[in-house]
Amino acid sequence: MTYKSYGNHAILIEWPSKIDENILKDVILFKNKILKNNSKVIVDVINTYNSITIIYAPTIKNIYNEILTLKSIYLSFSTQFEGKNYCWNIPVCYDLKFGLDLKEISKKKGLEIDSIIDMHSAPIYTVFFIGFLPGFLYLGGLNEKLHFDRKSNPRLLVETGSVGIGGSQTGIYPQNSAGGWNIIGKSPISFFDTDKKHPCFAKSGDKVKFISIGLIEYQKIISLIEMGSYQFEKSIVK
Secondary structure, rough: EEEEOOOOOOOEEEOOOOOOOOHHHHHHHHHHHHOOOOOOOOEEEEEEEOOEEEOOOOOOHHHHHHHHHHHHHHOOOOOOOOOEEEEEEEEOOOOOOOOOOHHHHHHHHHOOOHHHHHHHHHHEEEEEEOOOOOOEEEEEEOOHHHHHHOOOOEEEEEEOEEEEEEEEEEEEOOOOEEOOOOOEOOOOOOOOOOOOOOOOOOOOEEEEEEEOOOOHHHHHHHHHHHOOOOOOEEOOOO
């Protein structure tokens, strides 16, 4: 781990640069220790796959003292995350109407489209972090056979709910956006709702299971959501 100044109001802590669940567990545990410390000068703690950025309200006057404090927090007693993690069952329609890049992936990978769908919906993915858009879930656990480089020329518009593959990752666009991920399906549910206490239902450390659905089921879920009566399934991760 390395600690360094990240401007006048932040400190960046980094682990080895790789997607790894053990690193993620350490990142989340450290993040929650910092938040539990209840320092009034800390306004936000942001994590990625292998880093934490701590943002302070005042200018950091002595970076070395702050780093020593953080190291002390890291070494404080606690061996596990005290909160709950959930596995979210997320419906996805892989119909070619939504799977804009399924044919290209099929051709270049030498895989049948049905096999791509089966391989993509089979794993239980890990939510590593949320960004570049509010509610965009970066998911680890994609089958290596489905790793596929991002587009060299991104689309100007990727629709809300589009499920994509970018390199070794998969994720869902929570709103209309430009994007270079390869689109293989679409989910009818909302991934970011400012009217809710927690706008994004998932958090780092949660799990995601994609449930393959057809066009008819997709439309049924859309109707249920519009009536405010749709609830997708979740379970506690043990």
